[in-house]
Amino acid sequence: MKKSEYNFDNPASHAKQPTMLFHKRFFLFLLIINCFMPVYALDENENNTENRIDPVSAIKLEASISKADAARKRAVDFESPDYFPSEWDAADSIYTAAVNIPKTTGNMQQLAVMFDDAADSYDEIFRKTIPLYTQAREDEIMTAREKLISTGFKKYFPEYLKTVDNKALLALSRFETGDYYDARNTAADALNEYETLYTGARILLVRREIIERDFVKYDTGNFEKADNAAQTSNDEFKAGNKKAALTNAEDALRLYDSVLSNGLRATGETRN
Numbered sequence: 001m002k003k004s005e006y007n008f009d010n011p012a013s014h015a016k017q018p019t020m021l022f023h024k025r026f027f028l029f030l031l032i033i034n035c036f037m038p039v040y041a042l043d044e045n046e047n048n049t050e051n052r053i054d055p056v057s058a059i060k061l062e063a064s065i066s067k068a069d070a071a072r073k074r075a076v077d078f079e080s081p082d083y084f085p086s087e088w089d090a091a092d093s094i095y096t097a098a099v100n101i102p103k104t105t106g107n108m109q110q111l112a113v114m115f116d117d118a119a120d121s122y123d124e125i126f127r128k129t130i131p132l133y134t135q136a137r138e139d140e141i142m143t144a145r146e147k148l149i150s151t152g153f154k155k156y157f158p159e160y161l162k163t164v165d166n167k168a169l170l171a172l173s174r175f176e177t178g179d180y181y182d183a184r185n186t187a188a189d190a191l192n193e194y195e196t197l198y199t200g201a202r203i204l205l206v207r208r209e210i211i212e213r214d215f216v217k218y219d220t221g222n223f224e225k226a227d228n229a230a231q232t233s234n235d236e237f238k239a240g241n242k243k244a245a246l247t248n249a250e251d252a253l254r255l256y257d258s259v260l261s262n263g264l265r266a267t268g269e270t271r272n
Contacts, residue, residue, distance in 0.1 A: 215263025226255035
């Protein structure tokens, strides 16, 4: 401001000018901020939209994961990896890849497809496995049954054999109707019972040999213990306690074998 323009009579009028200039500049600053704020708000809204999880996609993904997990467990339970190792590795690679991908909004549809593909692959391997698995269980059961019959057990205890045979047939029928888990468990029970009866049959044979050779006197203590274990085994078997029955039968057989060995050693005889 030029000195000639200064009003010496009213200096207060000049003091207001800086204040008015500040107000003008502050108003201009607010105007600029208001112009840009909608843009920033729009960008933030766009980011929120991109990161927002679609509930429908999330539900679909969880269903696909559950389907794949169930299919994988079923295939493992029936030994599919052992029957078809290369196909199993291919299916498992899809599953593993899907598990390792982050579950973000943009990936959900892709992940659902991958888990569905894995589930379908597991199911296909499982369908191919079941006939082989069923045949393997049948072969095990038939081998155990033939071994039991070879002892002459059927002649003396046909009712026991018939009971286990019925259980084995039930297991095979359940495989045919698709009741796979019950079939597997029933087949395992039948196999265990054949093996328990086989141990029982061996007990009868060894005990009879001990008596025929008159070897009881050489080891009376173990012979009495063997008789007690054999009786306990029989009681447990009738009560349905198959594990306890087998344990006691094995103990009885071990004791009878000991009595027989002591008799052979005492007499110098040999077994035919």
